[in-house]
Amino acid sequence: MALEIRHWRAFATAAETLHFGLAAERLGLTQPALSQLIKTLEDAFNVRLFDRSRRRVSLTEAGRTMLPEAQAVLSQSRRAERLGLVAGRSSSRTLAIGYVGSAALHPLFTRLIGRLTAIRPELILRLDQSAVTKQIAQVRDHNLDIGIIRSPMPALDPAIATLSLEREAMVLAIARNNIHAAGEGPCDLSDFSEEPFLQYRQQEGGGLYLLTQSACERAGFQPQISQTVPQIATMLALVGAGLGVALVPESASRLGMPGVVCRALRDPVVTDFNLIYRRADTAPALREALKAARSIHKASL
Structure with missing residues (x-):
């Protein structure tokens, strides 16, 4: 039987985990199916790749020798897939x-x-x-x-x-019944230092979470986070429900969420x-x- 990528992947995953059950789970296979793939590889080269004579699984000398080769085959396969994507995208x-x-x-x-x-x-x-x-x-x-x-x-x-x-200003979304909602003109972010804030999901090195944190710190306070929310529509709904205030892009006011007022900031925050x-x-x-x-x-x- 000709060897295929799936045989090399089964061997490499089992060799890296040294646990057939875990390797099968990672590959979405049953454990007998994984064992059969590895047996096919062993039969093709007439070697034993794993020592399963004890409670723990370990690589044989042949297995240790073949593991770098299996990893190289898989690496080359992934590279070919990437090049195929590039070629496909070009036309x-x-x-x-x-x-x-x-x-x-x-x-x-x-x-x-x-x-x-x-x-x-x-x-x-x-x-x-x-x-x-x-x-x-x-x-x-x-x-x-x-x-x-x-x-x-x-x-x-x-x-x-x-x-x-385009550069867009951030505005402060406030519940309509908040004491600050009735004000006219731009507001100061520092006036909301005691208010609970609705915050974005944190992302590594960027995103509106970091923008909100930085804006509050420049205003002289650390925001008191009441909820972390993945979507702006949900965030505005929670603002309207009185769970806190939130910094949102000005374009978010287009949603016209009931019970929410958006106010400009005296010291602009932009994205x-x-x-x-x-x-x-x-x-x-x-x-x-x-x-x-x-x-x-x-x-x-």
């Missing part, structure tokens, strides 16, 4: 776009997706809402063509370029609306998207 008319949830509220997002949708059927869009750090990794690994994110951003790989589309992509990517679909984004940005100035 594909499919455009994979990631975006953070708050980006979908911004008028530029609506205009960009509308412009790209109008190119159909020549251009097929695949949209995926995901966190900033996940988008950066997926753009780097060719699983996304474009990411739409907000600043502050984590450090980016030099291979990833950024196109800044950049950014598009990220692979700097060296020359795929026609990506280049069309960048052209559309630049055109929309220029028209909004």
